[in-house]
Amino acid sequence: MSELVMETTDYIKTNEKRFLDELFELLRIPSVSADSKYAGDVKRAAEFISKKLKDAGADKVEISPTKGHPIVYGEKIIDKNLPTVIVYGHYDVQPADPVNLWTSPPFEPVIKDGKIYARGSCDDKGQVYMHIKAFEMMNATGTLTCNVKFMIEGEEEVGSANLGEWVRANKSRLTGDIILISDTSMVANDTPSIEAGLRGLSYMEVEAVGPNRDLHSGVYGGAVANPIQVLCEMITSMKDKNGHITIPGFYDDVVELTKEERTELNRTPFNEEEYKKDLGVDELFGEIGFTTLERTGIRPTLELNGIWGGYMGEGSKTVLPSKANAKISMRLVPNQKSEKISNLFAEHFKKIAPKTVKVKVMAHHGGEPVVTPTDSHAFSAASKAIEKTYGKKPIPTRGGGSIPIVALFEEELGLKSVLMGFGLDSDNIHSPDEHYGVFNFMKGIETIPLFFRYFAEGK
Ligand code: BES
Ligand code: MN
Ligand code: MN
Numbered sequence: 306m307s308e309l310v311m312e313t314t315d316y317i318k319t320n321e322k323r324f325l326d327e328l329f330e331l332l333r334i335p336s337v338s339a340d341s342k343y344a345g346d347v348k349r350a351a352e353f354i355s356k357k358l359k360d361a362g363a364d365k366v367e368i369s370p371t372k373g374h375p376i377v378y379g380e381k382i383i384d385k386n387l388p389t390v391i392v393y394g395h396y397d398v399q400p401a402d403p404v405n406l407w408t409s410p411p412f413e414p415v416i417k418d419g420k421i422y423a424r425g426s427c428d429d430k431g432q433v434y435m436h437i438k439a440f441e442m443m444n445a446t447g448t449l450t451c452n453v454k455f456m457i458e459g460e461e462e463v464g465s466a467n468l469g470e471w472v473r474a475n476k477s478r479l480t481g482d483i484i485l486i487s488d489t490s491m492v493a494n495d496t497p498s499i500e501a502g503l504r505g506l507s508y509m510e511v512e513a514v515g516p517n518r519d520l521h522s523g524v525y526g527g528a529v530a531n532p533i534q535v536l537c538e539m540i541t542s543m544k545d546k547n548g549h550i551t552i553p554g555f556y557d558d559v560v561e562l563t564k565e566e567r568t569e570l571n572r573t574p575f576n577e578e579e580y581k582k583d584l585g586v587d588e589l590f591g592e593i594g595f596t597t598l599e600r601t602g603i604r605p606t607l608e609l610n611g612i613w614g615g616y617m618g619e620g621s622k623t624v625l626p627s628k629a630n631a632k633i634s635m636r637l638v639p640n641q642k643s644e645k646i647s648n649l650f651a652e653h654f655k656k657i658a659p660k661t662v663k664v665k666v667m668a669h670h671g672g673e674p675v676v677t678p679t680d681s682h683a684f685s686a687a688s689k690a691i692e693k694t695y696g697k698k699p700i701p702t703r704g705g706g707s708i709p710i711v712a713l714f715e716e717e718l719g720l721k722s723v724l725m726g727f728g729l730d731s732d733n734i735h736s737p738d739e740h741y742g743v744f745n746f747m748k749g750i751e752t753i754p755l756f757f758r759y760f761a762e763g764k
Contacts, residue, residue: 312446312448313442313446313448313750313751313754314751316442316445316446317442317747317750317751320438320442321747324434324438324746324747324750325416325421325743325746327357327434327438328414328421328426328430328431328434328746329414329421329423330353331350331353331354331357331396331425331430331434332412332414332421332423332424332425332426332430332431333412333413333414333423334346334349334350334353334412335398335401335411335412335424336349336350336396336397336398336425336459337397337398337399337400337401337424338373338374338397338398338459338460338461338462338463339399339400339462339463340400344374347374347396347397347459348374348375350396350397350430350459351368351374351375351377351396351457351459352368353396354377354396354433354437354457355367355368355377355379357434357437358377358379358437358440358455359379360441361437361438361440361441361444362381362440362441362444362445363379363380363381363440363453363455364379364380364381364382365378365379365380366378366379367379369471369475371460371467371468371470371471372466372467373459373460373463373466373467374397374458374459374460374467375459376456376457376458376459376467376468376471377396377455377456377457377458377459378454378455378456378457378475379454379455380452380453380454380455380478381440381444381449381452381453382452383449383451383452384452385452387450387451387452387761388451388452388481388482388483388760388761389451389452389453389454389480389481389482390451390452390453390454390481390482390483390485390756390757390760391453391454391455391456391479391481391483391484391485391720392436392440392453392454392455392456392457392484392485392486393456393457393458393484393485393486393488393710393714393722394429394432394433394436394456394457394458394486394487394488395429395433395457395458395459395460395461395462395488396429396430396433396457396458396459397458397459397460397461397462397463398424398425398428398429398430398462399424399425399428399462399734399735401424401737403737404737406737406738407422407737407738408422408737408738409422411423411424411737411739412424414426416743417740419742419743419744420740420741420742420743421740421741421742421743421746422738422739422740423739423740424739425739426732426739426740426741427490427728427729427732427734427739427740427741427745428488428728428732428734428735428739429461429487429488431741431745431746432487432488432726432727432728432741432749433457433487434746435487435727435746435749435750435753436455436485436487436749436753437455438750439749439750439751439753439754440453440455440753442750442754443754443757448754448758449757450757450758450760450761450762451757451760451761452481453757454478454479454481456479458710461488461708461710463670464508464669464670464671464672464709465670465672465709465710465713466670468710468713469710469713469717472710472713472714472717472718473717476717476718479718480718481718481720482683482720482760483683483720483721483722483723483760484711484714484718484720484721484722484723485683485687485722485723485725485753485756486708486711486722486723486724486725486726487724487725487726487727487749487753488708488724488726489503489704489706489708489724489726489728490704490726490727490728490729490730490732491699491726491727491728491729492573492574492700492702493574493729494695494729494742494744494745495697496574496697496700497691497692497695497697497698497699497700498573498699498700498701498702499679499684499687499688499691499699499700499701499702499723499724499725499726500677500701500702500703500704500724500726501676501677501678501679501684501701501702501703501724502602502603502639502674502675502676502677502703502704503674503675503704503706503707503708503711503724504605504636504637504638504674504704504705504706504707505636505637505638505641505642505643505671505672505673505674505675505707505709505712506634506635506636506637506643506670506671506672506707506709507634507635507637507643507646507647507650507668507671508610508632508633508634508635508668508669508670508671509632509633509634509635509647509650509651509654509666509667509668509669510630510631510632510633510666510667510669511536511630511631511632511633511654511664511665511666511667512628512629512630512664512665512666513532513535513536513539513628513629513630513658513662513663513664514532514627514628514662514663514664514665515529515530515531515532515535515625515626515627515628515661515662516529516625516627517627518627519615519624519625519626519627520624520625520627521623521624521625522623522624522625523623525625526625529625529661530659530661530662531625531626532614532626532627532628532629532662533614533615533626533629535629535658535659535661535662536612536614536629536630536631536662537612537629539654539657539658539664540609540612540631540633542657543607543653544607547592547593547594548590548591548592548593549592549593550605550606550607550635552607552649552650552653553649553653554649555605555646555649556605558640558641558642558645559604559605559638559639559640559641560638560639560640562603567599567603570598570599570602570603570702570703571596571598571599572700573598573700573702575596575597575598577589577597580597583731591604592604592606598702598703601703601705602702602703602704602705603638603703604638605635605636605637605638605641606635606636607633607634607635608633608634608635608636609631609632609633610631610632610633610634611631611632612629612630612631612632613629613630613631614626614628614629614630615629632669633650635650636705636707637673637674638674639674639675639676640674641674642673643671643672643673644671647668647671650666651666651668654666670709671709672707672708672709672710672712673709673712673713674707674712675711675712675715675722676703677711677721677722677723677724678721679701681721681723682760682763683721683723683760684701684723685759685763686723686756686759686760686762686763687699687723687725687756689755689759690725690752690753690755690756690758690759691725691752693752693755694748694751694752694755695748695752704724708724711724723756725752725753725756727745727746727748727749727752728741728745729742729745
């Protein structure tokens with residue numbers, strides 16, 4: 306074992322309990338960015354991150370206000386001639402709903418079977434905190450090999466609407482060599498991997514309005530089109546029986562992978578039976594002609610995220626509702642453009658609306674897809690670091706999720722990202738009982754300093 310691995314292993318062992326206690330403190334703050342009633346908690350989480358960055362050895366730390374939630378910025382410049390790593394992450398979390406489906410309260414972290422259960426444990430507080438503790442450790446052991454700039458935001462889960470503006474305004478201090486992000490997952494703890502691509506996103510909200518008021522479903526039913534039914538039919542028609550999306554032009558810009566690339570992608574270990582069992586479904590469904598790994602990695606999708614209308618309270622109410630609504634997201638792949646896809650959707654949706662309803666379409670946040678290079682020095686550094694701590698060379702994969710800011714970093718700062726995530730797809734992020742392995746948390750803290758070392762070595 307090399308000296309650095311020895312030292313960090315000792316440091317982690319001695320401080321493991323404190324690391325977890327501190328993370329628990331952060332997890333107890335319900336920093337839900339989507340819900341304004343938690344705005345004070347979001348602010349408290351920013352203050353917590355800022356304090357911990359200072360304690361860990363950052364020279365300049367500030368809580369930078371935005372029109373929405375603040376961005377925590379901190380840096381430590383040790384030598385202008387050394388490479389600079391910009392660490393990005395987010396301290397905001399998804400709403401905990403449905404809260405009654407949690408086994409333990411979402412903001413009262415507990416360890417069960419070696420896993421930390423809490424909203425944000427994996428996405429992304431646990432992974433952000435690994436970076437802060439790895440940074441502390443590098444400072445404490447005198448092994449920091451790069452300059453570091455931290456950019457931890459509070460609006461990732463709501464589309465990072467204000468980060469772009471902040472990045473543009475702070476361009477001069479965001480000079481660096483690489484963006485390092487731990488906000489993705491690995492295939493399994495015994496199959497380490499690095500995501501080399503993220504999908505983009507177009508998020509739409511639609512409304513279909515029929516009669517000018519809610520009607521008695523007996524008095525009027527049968528004579529007036531029901532907007533819920535109409536909306537359902539419109540939505541259903543947007544995908545054919547082969548799982549192809551029918552919006553004209555939707556696939557025009559999709560980059561098809563070569564046969565070799567597809568073969569490579571499908572080498573990722575994947576057990577369909579276990580996958581189905583874990584999800585509690587008897588059969589999978591997706592675009593015909595593609596494997597599950599391809600369906601989530603390299604193909605665009607259209608999914609209903611929510612649909613509502615009419616009476617949804619207890620018991621029954623006979624009503625023919627005036628309107629129906631839905632939220633629909635589309636995951637995008639290179640080279641689709643979020644704005645173009647949102648426009649295609651809106652045009653198509655309006656076109657297929659029957660005369661029985663009036664429709665409204667609104668675009669929520671979006672984000673562009675990215676592919677991160679696997680032949681770069683930074684990717685090799687991450688790969689070597691993981692190989693050292695996991696004992697196996699990580700395989701490159703394509704992630705289905707989105708981190709919209711990654712494409713923007715490339716555009717605005719000209720910087721590539723490395724997605725060195727330590728979560729697992731089965732960690733229930735965004736779902737009840739989100740958890741994060743204590744093993745993964747500690748492995749992250751052990752691996753990050755090695756990334757810094759290998760990254761500095763080749764520079
Ligand atoms: N960390 C996730 C993205 C992710 C998870 C990528 C797992 C790859 C693997 C991130 O916090 C997230 O949830 N992003 C949102 C997008 C955002 C605009 C709401 C998403 O993917 O839905
Ligand atoms: Mn995240
Ligand atoms: Mn998330």
